[in-house]
Amino acid sequence: MVDEAQVDKRLKRLERRRSAAPLELGAPGPDAALLRRLLAIALRVPDHGKLEPWRLIVLEGAAKREASERLARLYVSENPEEDDDRRDKQAEKIAGTFAAAPVTIVVVSRADPQARKPEWEQILSAGAVCMNLLTAATLAGFDGVWLTGWPAYNEAAKGVLGIATDERVAGFIHIGTGSEKQKDRPRPDLDEAVTWWQAS
Numbered sequence: 001m002v003d004e005a006q007v008d009k010r011l012k013r014l015e016r017r018r019s020a021a022p023l024e025l026g027a028p029g030p031d032a033a034l035l036r037r038l039l040a041i042a043l044r045v046p047d048h049g050k051l052e053p054w055r056l057i058v059l060e061g062a063a064k065r066e067a068s069e070r071l072a073r074l075y076v077s078e079n080p081e082e083d084d085d086r087r088d089k090q091a092e093k094i095a096g097t098f099a100a101a102p103v104t105i106v107v108v109s110r111a112d113p114q115a116r117k118p119e120w121e122q123i124l125s126a127g128a129v130c131m132n133l134l135t136a137a138t139l140a141g142f143d144g145v146w147l148t149g150w151p152a153y154n155e156a157a158k159g160v161l162g163i164a165t166d167e168r169v170a171g172f173i174h175i176g177t178g179s180e181k182q183k184d185r186p187r188p189d190l191d192e193a194v195t196w197w198q199a200s
């Protein structure tokens with residue numbers, strides 16, 4: 001029998017989920033044991049052909065701070081033509097975003113166009129890893145946000161993170177505790193986005 005109170009409690013958490021402002025994500029984040037559980041849940045995604053067309057890179061602690069500084073310096077050296085002010089602001093934003101949350105998980109898509117299942121489905125599976133991780137973090141009581149941006153698309157930045165040129169960043173999932181003040185955004189109109197198919 002369906003326990004309606006239980007269902008309501010579980011769904012309410014997801015009905016309120018919204019992304020955290022990246023720079024406002026702080027401690028606490030998951031401890032080591034809980035993080036492993038969240039990562040295992042993240043990988044529990046539909047995967048056509050069991051190809052495992054993804055992998056995860058965890059950034060935390062001192063290594064995370066170093067990555068954030070190196071990415072910011074790289075942004076400056078990779079964009080010599082940009083206006084100084086704008087470039088410094090962008091570099092600061094990159095550094096701040098990577099330094100803020102207690103833990104960031106890089107979801108790497110390693111879809112193979114030659115594999116026995118369509119590349120599109122492999123990419124979708126990596127997206128599912130991102131969302132599973134965000135959902136698991138939400139249910140565990142944390143806040144998070146899924147970002148890409150310059151470090152996801154710049155080959156030198158990918159290199160800093162140990163991501164090969166034939167791999168792609170599906171998302172940086174930053175997890176921690178956000179600000180209570182964070183506002184929601186207007187949500188899609190269900191009746192516009194959803195139709196019920198009718199037999200003609």
Ligand SMILES: Cc1cc2nc3c(=O)[nH]c(=O)nc-3n(C[C@H](O)[C@H](O)[C@H](O)COP(=O)(O)O)c2cc1C
Nearest residue numbers: 017018019020145146147148149150170171184185
């Ligand atoms: C693949 C992907 C990449 C994204 N990259 C960024 C990003 O780089 N910067 C950003 O501000 N939002 C980005 N977003 C949007 C946020 O993750 C988020 O959806 C948005 O802030 C709205 O928040 P919500 O999760 O509360 O709907 C991205 C979303 C997706 C699906």
